Amino acid sequence: SQTIHQWPATLVQPVGSPLSLECTVEGTSNPNLYWYRQAAGRGLQLLFYSVGIGQISSEVPQNLSASRPQDRQFILSSKKLLLSDSGFYLCAWDPDSSADTQYFGPGTRLTVL
Amino acid sequence: KQEVTQIPAALSVPEGENLVLNCSFTDSAIYNLQWFRQDPGKGLTSLLLIQSSQREQTSGRLNASLDKSSGRSTLYIAASQPGDSATYLCAAPPKAAGNKLTFGGGTRVLVKP
Numbered sequence: 001s002q003t004i005h006q007w008p009a010t011l012v013q014p015v016g017s018p019l020s021l022e023c024t025v026e027g028t029s030n031p032n033l034y035w036y037r038q039a040a041g042r043g044l045q046l047l048f049y050s051v052g053i054g055q056i057s058s059e060v061p062q063n064l065s066a067s068r069p070q071d072r073q074f075i076l077s078s079k080k081l082l083l084s085d086s087g088f089y090l091c092a093w094d095p096d097s098s099a100d101t102q103y104f105g106p107g108t109r110l111t112v113l
Numbered sequence: 114k115q116e117v118t119q120i121p122a123a124l125s126v127p128e129g130e131n132l133v134l135n136c137s138f139t140d141s142a143i144y145n146l147q148w149f150r151q152d153p154g155k156g157l158t159s160l161l162l163i164q165s166s167q168r169e170q171t172s173g174r175l176n177a178s179l180d181k182s183s184g185r186s187t188l189y190i191a192a193s194q195p196g197d198s199a200t201y202l203c204a205a206p207p208k209a210a211g212n213k214l215t216f217g218g219g220t221r222v223l224v225k226p
Contacts (some may be wrong), residue, residue: 043117044157044202044216059213087120090156094212101147102214104156 002027006091006105019078021108023091031093033074039087086112115140115207119217132190134220136203144206148188149179151200193224
């Protein structure tokens with residue numbers, strides 16, 4: 001069976017510090033991968049998606065970047081965090097673009113102080 | 114650009130009462146309509162998916178309807194239980210977006226024993 005992992009589960013970082021959040025998927029090959037952010041009082045917003053290694057599409061301009069160094073690994077990064085980067089970050093995957101639904105990870109709670 | 118709205122934002126009902134959650138979307142050319150459940154501080158769990166050619170989908174006490182012409186979906190939860198307390202999110206990806214989900218803001222449900 002497939003599983004998706006995210007770490008860390010929680011993170012408190014000062015403004016201006018770097019960020020690296022990791023997501024890995026097990027039990028499948030060549031998944032589509034997604035990063036979403038859920039800010040306080042707001043809905044889920046798609047940040048990045050990837051259909052393969054090194055293929056990243058950004059959905060909204062922001063202070064963040066994403067990379068996919070391996071088939072089942074998706075990393076969300078920032079060089080300098082802003083207060084507005086605080087939120088709940090969710091990684092998700094699906095087998096292909098015609099998949100019925102996405103499968104979400106447990107999330108990372110990021111607080112920028 | 115697809116916009117998804119969920120009303121009400123929060124709902125509190127006594128145990129045993131039926132729940133009715135509403136979701137509306139602006140672009141009726143959707144890929145499908147999905148309902149998710151999110152427990153506090155957790156990831157999303159898929160509840161129901163209605164293909165664009167379908168009118169409804171049922172799973173146990175849950176029933177979801179879809180009316181593309183009016184841009185609406187309704188999630189019914191029969192005989193609510195305290196364990197149904199959670200935030201319910203709908204997603205209505207446009208066909209052109211494939212499986213890149215556009216979420217509503219969610220409805221936070223509290224079922225009182």
